[in-house]
Amino acid sequence: MKTRAAVAFGAGQPLEVVDVDLEGPRSGEVLVEMMATGICHTDAFTLSGDDPEGAFPTILGHEGAGIVREVGADVKSLRPGDHVIPLYTPECRECNFCLHPKTNLCQAIRETQGKGVMPDGSSRFSLDGKPLLHYMGCSTFANFSVLPEIALAKVREDAPFDKICYIGCGVTTGVGAVVYSAKVEPGSTVVVFGLGGIGLNVIQGARLVGASKIIGIDLNPKRESLGRKFGMTHFINPNEVSNVVEAVTDLTRGGADYSFECIGNVKVMRQALECCHKGWGECYIIGVAGAGQEISTRPFQLVTGRSWHGVAFGGARGRTDVPTIVDWYMDGKINIDDLVTHTMPLADINKGFDLMHAGESIRSVVIY
Ligand code: NAD
Numbered sequence: 598m599k600t601r602a603a604v605a606f607g608a609g610q611p612l613e614v615v616d617v618d619l620e621g622p623r624s625g626e627v628l629v630e631m632m633a634t635g636i637c638h639t640d641a642f643t644l645s646g647d648d649p650e651g652a653f654p655t656i657l658g659h660e661g662a663g664i665v666r667e668v669g670a671d672v673k674s675l676r677p678g679d680h681v682i683p684l685y686t687p688e689c690r691e692c693n694f695c696l697h698p699k700t701n702l703c704q705a706i707r708e709t710q711g712k713g714v715m716p717d718g719s720s721r722f723s724l725d726g727k728p729l730l731h732y733m734g735c736s737t738f739a740n741f742s743v744l745p746e747i748a749l750a751k752v753r754e755d756a757p758f759d760k761i762c763y764i765g766c767g768v769t770t771g772v773g774a775v776v777y778s779a780k781v782e783p784g785s786t787v788v789v790f791g792l793g794g795i796g797l798n799v800i801q802g803a804r805l806v807g808a809s810k811i812i813g814i815d816l817n818p819k820r821e822s823l824g825r826k827f828g829m830t831h832f833i834n835p836n837e838v839s840n841v842v843e844a845v846t847d848l849t850r851g852g853a854d855y856s857f858e859c860i861g862n863v864k865v866m867r868q869a870l871e872c873c874h875k876g877w878g879e880c881y882i883i884g885v886a887g888a889g890q891e892i893s894t895r896p897f898q899l900v901t902g903r904s905w906h907g908v909a910f911g912g913a914r915g916r917t918d919v920p921t922i923v924d925w926y927m928d929g930k931i932n933i934d935d936l937v938t939h940t941m942p943l944a945d946i947n948k949g950f951d952l953m954h955a956g957e958s959i960r961s962v963v964i965y
């Protein structure tokens with residue numbers, strides 16, 4: 598079949614919206630009609646050429662929601678008409694990662710996914726007879742996409758696609774990092790570096806679990822009011838203090854119980870560790886840093902009880918946890934509506950990237 602898609606032909610180039618060819622689902626695969634997709638900073642990161650795994654030409658996008666239109670042989674858990682959210686972190690429930698209680702990083706298809714192909718090593722997308730690569734196993738910047746069954750969470754049918762697509766990455770990444778990974782306790786002090794599409798979700802996760810002090814840090818002063826709306830109790834603009842770590846230490850009586858880096862800046866990752874409380878403070882790295890970048894600190898920071906952790910997709914096991922997060926949204930426990938700041942048709946997708954780079958949007962959502 599033909600499907601309309603925004604194709605990334607090369608690093609640093611705007612996406613081109615064209616009709617591409619899409620093969621039907623093979624064994625264990627599912628054809629999904631995408632109804633909406635968010636644009637995450639990670640799409641921009643890969644498009645920039647900074648992603649060591651970035652390969653072109655490809656169809657980006659990993660924050661979607663849609664409807665199953667066809668299932669391949671051996672697909673047992675889904676059928677046409679089901680509403681689904683694509684999972685760049687799948688959940689096979691069989692690999693040694695899925696069976697381990699301490700991780701959500703299912704590895705069943707990680708190798709082929711990282712190469713931009715389906716588990717059998719081939720692509721379903723092509724243009725003029727030449728293959729186009731999949732992206733993060735999702736390629737939600739296409740009106741129709743083929744995904745492995747294990748990379749789809751079935752969700753309730755009354756939830757609006759233009760909001761729940763954001764649960765496919767940003768919401769789950771932020772809220773999940775607090776709830777599933779750090780397991781922040783009520784009364785904790787929490788610091789969030791970067792109040793964009795991820796950081797604001799960390800803030801609402803911290804409010805959800807009853808953190809007592811939630812400090813947000815961002816260079817963009819426009820982020821303060823939105824942060825406060827989501828539960829932030831204090832705001833620090835790094836341009837307005839002489840030392841960010843000292844500013845946090847002063848506000849938290851010696852350091853934070855938990856910090857989250859939601860930018861992808863290795864210098865800020867160091868600040869995020871060092872503003873944690875001696876003896877127990879935990880720092881979670883969420884931001885994705887470019888190829889070749891490294892983090893550093895004095896080992897003494899770790900010897901004295903601060904710890905560095907990292908988390909992908911909020912530690913969530915997608916097929917199990919994503920339907921619950923959709924319920925939290927539908928029950929009013931989390932706010933997605935105020936974070937979807939812009940919507941647009943696929944034809945205008947490059948505007949979504951421009952708004953992100955200008956610091957104007959939290960989430961732009963493409964509605965098909
Ligand atoms: P975003 O662009 O919406 O937000 C980034 C925020 O950081 C902006 O508000 C910006 O003003 C602020 N900022 C930039 N430099 C800063 C600095 N030096 N000090 C303070 N604030 C600064 O991006 P996003 O969509 O929220 O994504 C954030 C990061 O998380 C990206 O690196 C993205 O790739 C990554 N990410 C990781 C995962 C994961 O599973 N680990 C999932 C999604 C996104």
Ligand code: AHE
Pocket residue numbers: 637638639640648649650651685686702707766885909910
């Ligand atoms: N491909 C990059 C790493 C990119 C990365 O860290 N991706 C996160 C999700 S970001 C979503 O917006 C992730 O899931 N990582 C775990 C994984 O297995 O990819 C690189 O550096 O090579």
Ligand code: ZN
Pocket residue numbers: 637638639640659660766767
């Ligand atoms: Zn993302």
